[in-house]
Amino acid sequence: xxxxxxxxxxxxxxxxxxxxxxxxxxxxxxxxxxxxxxxxxxxxxxxxxxxxxxxxxxxxxxxxxxxxxxxxxxxxxxxxxxxxxxxxxxxxxxxxxxxxxxxxxxxxxxxxxxxxxxxxxxxxxxxxxxxxxxxxxxxxxxxxxxxxxxxxxxxxxxxxxxxxxxxxxxxxxxxxxxxxxxxxxxxxxxxxxxxxxxxxxxxxxxxxxxxxxxxxxxxxxxxxxxxxxxxxxxxxxxxxxxxxxxxxxxxxxxxxxxxxxxxxxxxxxxxxxxxxxxxxxxxxxxxxxxxxxxxxxxxxxxxxxxxxxxxxxxxxxxxxxxxxxxxxxxxxxxxxxxxxxxxxxxxxx
Numbered sequence: 001x002x003x004x005x006x007x008x009x010x011x012x013x014x015x016x017x018x019x020x021x022x023x024x025x026x027x028x029x030x031x032x033x034x035x036x037x038x039x040x041x042x043x044x045x046x047x048x049x050x051x052x053x054x055x056x057x058x059x060x061x062x063x064x065x066x067x068x069x070x071x072x073x074x075x076x077x078x079x080x081x082x083x084x085x086x087x088x089x090x091x092x093x094x095x096x097x098x099x100x101x102x103x104x105x106x107x108x109x110x111x112x113x114x115x116x117x118x119x120x121x122x123x124x125x126x127x128x129x130x131x132x133x134x135x136x137x138x139x140x141x142x143x144x145x146x147x148x149x150x151x152x153x154x155x156x157x158x159x160x161x162x163x164x165x166x167x168x169x170x171x172x173x174x175x176x177x178x179x180x181x182x183x184x185x186x187x188x189x190x191x192x193x194x195x196x197x198x199x200x201x202x203x204x205x206x207x208x209x210x211x212x213x214x215x216x217x218x219x220x221x222x223x224x225x226x227x228x229x230x231x232x233x234x235x236x237x238x239x240x241x242x243x244x245x246x247x248x249x250x251x252x253x254x255x256x257x258x259x260x261x262x263x264x265x266x267x268x269x270x271x272x273x274x275x276x277x278x279x280x281x282x283x284x285x286x287x288x289x290x291x292x293x294x295x296x297x298x299x300x301x302x303x304x305x306x307x308x309x310x311x312x313x314x315x316x317x318x319x320x321x322x323x324x325x326x327x328x329x330x331x332x333x334x335x336x337x338x339x340x341x342x343x344x345x346x347x348x349x
Contacts, residue, residue: 058112061105068097088276092269095260099248104241111312118316122323125316130332132313133205136306138336140202146194157185179288186290193296199305201310206335221329225322229315236311243304251297254281 027041046056068075097103118125137155160166161181170178201208205262216224245262257279258272284291321328 008148009263019036057101057105058109061102061109064102065106079270082278085273085333088273090267091256091276092260092273093266094268095249095252096264099245099262108306114312115316119319122320129313129316129320132309133317133332134334136201136205136313139306140199140203140205143194144202145199146191150188150191153184157181182286182289183284183291186284186286187292190290190292190295192298197299198306201306202302204310204314205333221326223324225318228318232311232315232318236314237308240304240308240311244301244308246297247297249298251294251301254294254297255279281338 027044032040046053075093078087170176249262281294282291
């Protein structure tokens with residue numbers, strides 16, 4: 001009883017003590033300030049300490065999500081045109097919130113809600129696993145064909161350059177595409193990047209990544225799944241978030257001018273919106289070389305999103321297999337097969 005009272009009192013002080021000590025900060029409204037020169041009471045709560053900041057942002061994420069869905073023109077109108085001031089401001093809002101803590105907590109809160117419901121309804125969690133793994137497999141199986149394209153393209157380049165001594169290669173399907181041989185040669189790097197970024201999660205689902213195993217194979221089944229859960233939460237997800245946060249502004253700096261950065265506030269971006277214009281990076285490493293290097297930045301963002309989604313699927317699968325036991329291992333897993341009679345070679349490539 002004494003411990004319970006002490007714990008309750010401690011929690012009360014952690015959450016409300018700093019607020020009581022900061023009564024001189026004026027606040028109005030709950031989610032947004034309703035009086036000029038004040039802050040919202042939720043913002044006041046969030047600035048009172050780390051626990052308040054964390055739980056306050058989770059609470060605020062519901063408001064942010066609802067506001068974004070109910071006011072899509074405030075951040076998506078630039079998709080229909082880029083002429084007026086409102087469209088430019090919408091683009092800047094899209095850039096700001098795409099790499100903001102508000103967006104992170106919307107995703108994080110959604111993950112928490114899905115996890116809570118999935119623990120209660122395991123069939124829902126299995127459905128999420130099947131959907132996310134199926135998405136990774138579909139994307140990976142499609143872009144894996146870029147490997148064949150690279151081989152064929154390299155053969156054509158060698159023949160045209162060494163045998164026919166051609167300076168240019170024309171690809172004609174409707175409108176002809178004529179580029180220097182060096183352009184086609186450098187574009188092989190982009191096709192390789194397609195495989196690396198868009199097939200990574202597909203390879204993960206298929207169990208094709210190289211692993212260094214020192215402990216994993218020696219522990220029990222449920223311990224393995226606990227290790228997998230830990231790895232997905234504390235390695236895969238944070239890595240994907242960091243790549244997204246850094247790559248997001250890196251991508252936009254190569255698409256628009258004036259350049260944007262993670263340190264820019266929303267107010268500063270609104271000021272920059274007056275002069276914003278498209279300025280897509282088209283500079284190659286050689287005069288006639290491949291000039292679409294901005295596509296690599298887009299692939300970096302796509303890669304981080306796919307890894308984050310796969311981390312969710314892997315965490316859910318590990319949790320469910322740990323709960324249901326060894327008989328559920330590989331349940332609903334859609335793995336590629338080399339065909340009947342080739343089982344001995346599967347998993348060795």
